[in-house]
Amino acid sequence: AQSVTQLGSHVxxxxxxxxxxxxxxxxxxxxxxxWYVQYPNQGLQLLLKYTSAATLVKGINGFEAEFKKSETSxxxxxxxxxxxxxxxxxxxxxxxxxxxxxxxxxxTRLLVRP
Amino acid sequence: SQTIHQWPATLVQPVGSPLxxxxxxxxxxxxxxxxxxxxxxxxxxxxxxxxxIGQISSEVPQNLSASRPQDRQFILSSxxxxxxxxxxxxxxxxxxxxxxxxxxxTRLLVL
Numbered sequence: 001a002q003s004v005t006q007l008g009s010h011v012x013x014x015x016x017x018x019x020x021x022x023x024x025x026x027x028x029x030x031x032x033x034x035w036y037v038q039y040p041n042q043g044l045q046l047l048l049k050y051t052s053a054a055t056l057v058k059g060i061n062g063f064e065a066e067f068k069k070s071e072t073s074x075x076x077x078x079x080x081x082x083x084x085x086x087x088x089x090x091x092x093x094x095x096x097x098x099x100x101x102x103x104x105x106x107x108t109r110l111l112v113r114p
Numbered sequence: 115s116q117t118i119h120q121w122p123a124t125l126v127q128p129v130g131s132p133l134x135x136x137x138x139x140x141x142x143x144x145x146x147x148x149x150x151x152x153x154x155x156x157x158x159x160x161x162x163x164x165x166x167i168g169q170i171s172s173e174v175p176q177n178l179s180a181s182r183p184q185d186r187q188f189i190l191s192s193x194x195x196x197x198x199x200x201x202x203x204x205x206x207x208x209x210x211x212x213x214x215x216x217x218x219x220t221r222l223l224v225l
Contacts, residue, residue, distance in 0.1 A: 032211055032212050032213075034213065034214075036216075041202075041219070041221065042218060042219065043204055043216035043217050043218050043219045044158075044204065044206075044214075044216040045216070046213060046214075046215065049211070049213055051211045090157070090158065092214075094211075094212035095212075096212070098165065099146065099163055099165065099171070100146045100208045100212045100214075101148075101160065101163060102212065102214055104157060104158045105157070106157040107157050107158075
């Protein structure tokens, strides 16, 4: 069965610093992997996804993630944090069955200090 | 292009009252549809999903039910709300490669 672990419920960085949000997955089949962002009182917005093409995936707002099969990881990075990046971030893995369910991690809240 | 709507945006209801939340999708046909709940400060909990009209799968036994009367309409209901039903309810549909797209959500407060 698929599962997702996000290390760190809260991550705090200074504006301009590197953002690194960690995600490890478990999957019995080649995974589809996703990162979503949620701003307060809003729905989730897709940041990027990996679906077995290039292992380095670029998303919106300058974010990217690298799929590393050997480490079963899909960490999210951004070279320089902006105040507007403060939000909650969710990693998810696809169930790869007819339900098309996503299994979500517990989320990481990113705080950006001025 | 596809869009997803939820209403109402905010709802305050007394304990024991009924509930009906609606989700509609435009620009796609026969999508898989999902209801999630976020309790305050917690992650996403999948409540129900549907792979077609009249087909509902429940993920968590609870006070809520779901229905899909039309291809692009998904309704979340309750006959009698509990305090623990408070939360942020999100509807989503599936696009290509299992990608889910979320609606704006409904904030429910049960008093």
